[in-house]
Amino acid sequence: MRCSIGVDIGHTNIRAARVADGVPTEVRKERTDVPGGPESVLEQARRLIAELSGGDRLPVGVGIAGQCDSAQGVLRCGPGFWWPDMPFRDRLSAAVGAPVVLRNDVVMATVGEWKHGAGRGVDDLVCLFVGTGVGGGAVVGGRLLEGASGCGGHFGHVSVQMDGPVCSCGRRGCVEVYAGGSNVEKRARLALDGSVLKEMSGGRPGSITCSMVAEAAERGDESSLRIRDEMAAALSSGVASIINSLNPARVVLGGSVMFGFPELHSMVARGALEQCLRPAADKLTIERSALGDLAGTVGAATMALEFYG
Ligand SMILES: [Zn+2]
Known part of the structure; x- marks a missing residue:
């Protein structure tokens, strides 16, 4: 069984899950602190990943409602559309001490449906x-x-x-x-x-x-x-x-x-x-x-395994 963490950061909610072979085994959901800005959302993600990892160093996938430069791991335009270009992937990776892959949230949901849902x-x-x-x-x-x-x-x-x-x-x-x-x-x-x-x-x-x-x-x-x-x-x-x-x-x-x-x-x-x-x-x-609200987290966790599993 291969485990990873998927995080789905939307305009309204942030969802995070520990995922084992495409199946979420533990899920967290809270309001995205969009008013708190990028630093606050980064901290939200770090905390949720730490809680779900339980001390294991698991690869992390993050999907975020915004446009990402996937090669550079930079968020070009985040929730609320006022975040400056931010090296979200590397900042989060340093904060959690694990490799992180970053993409748009719906791209991650597409991966989820393709590998484990209605697009199989x-x-x-x-x-x-x-x-x-x-x-x-x-x-x-x-x-x-x-x-x-x-x-x-x-x-x-x-x-x-x-x-x-x-x-x-x-x-x-x-x-x-x-x-x-x-x-x-x-x-x-x-x-x-x-x-x-x-x-x-x-x-x-x-x-x-x-x-x-x-x-x-x-x-x-x-x-x-x-x-x-x-x-x-x-x-x-x-x-x-x-x-x-x-x-x-x-x-x-x-x-x-x-x-x-x-x-x-x-x-x-x-x-x-x-x-x-x-x-x-x-x-x-x-x-x-088929995966509903969890398509993004499952897809993000799946991509994390593909890159760093
Ligand atoms: Zn338009």
């Missing part, structure tokens, strides 16, 4: 995770897509509407603008009048969450259903473009926001298959994430 057994895989933001990863011809500067797979920034709303990246109409959790909440706050969300939130727009929007949609609330349908349309269009570009054998859809809306997965799968090129769909199946 295929050499051409696309994963799309819908959470606070929308991220992705891909395996092409049996190799993880990393890109020339470690930036491959940012499928949330595929634009599906050239004149759409402005995204956090500066472009218009990205998939993330319509389907990312924080943008869904923003859109719901702007459409409060006449919605059951007004009653559910006690009239406080700031308290509206994605799960409230999902629940309101289940109750037949028109503005929430419109938001869900726009999410499905944007995701379907984006996924169809990715299928046409990469011709995967399997697409895995996951993330807390994707799972929060019960019908979203089947709407996106149907829409993407209708829109993509016929030959690109010949060998394609579209599946749900």
Whole structure:
């Protein structure tokens, strides 16, 4: 049995797990201290790794919500999008006294699904995770897509509407603008009048969450259903473009926001298959994430073993 530690640092939560041959044996989860800045998040990660290692010097994989220079181990743009370039990998490695591999969080989740989840057994895989933001990863011809500067797979920034709303990246109409959790909440706050969300939130727009929007949609609330349908349309269009570009054998859809809306997965799968090129769909199946919230930690731990096991 080979053990390693996987850490998944998201905008909202940090998860860490001790993983043995792809199976998490001990898991920790807490809020990411984004307001505390990079030093505080580094300390959070160090503490969780120390707790889970129990004195063993285990290789560590870290996935983080941001863009990473994987060769240099530098975080180019971290949670909250205001961290300066930071040598996160080497700083953490020195702090825990063990080797560390660093990648984008959804790239790590893609590794998790590929090796131990819904993407097992295929050499051409696309994963799309819908959470606070929308991220992705891909395996092409049996190799993880990393890109020339470690930036491959940012499928949330595929634009599906050239004149759409402005995204956090500066472009218009990205998939993330319509389907990312924080943008869904923003859109719901702007459409409060006449919605059951007004009653559910006690009239406080700031308290509206994605799960409230999902629940309101289940109750037949028109503005929430419109938001869900726009999410499905944007995701379907984006996924169809990715299928046409990469011709995967399997697409895995996951993330807390994707799972929060019960019908979203089947709407996106149907829409993407209708829109993509016929030959690109010949060998394609579209599946749900098998590892759920732990895909990132399992993937990070798996990559740590591949590099340093
Ligand atoms: Zn964007």
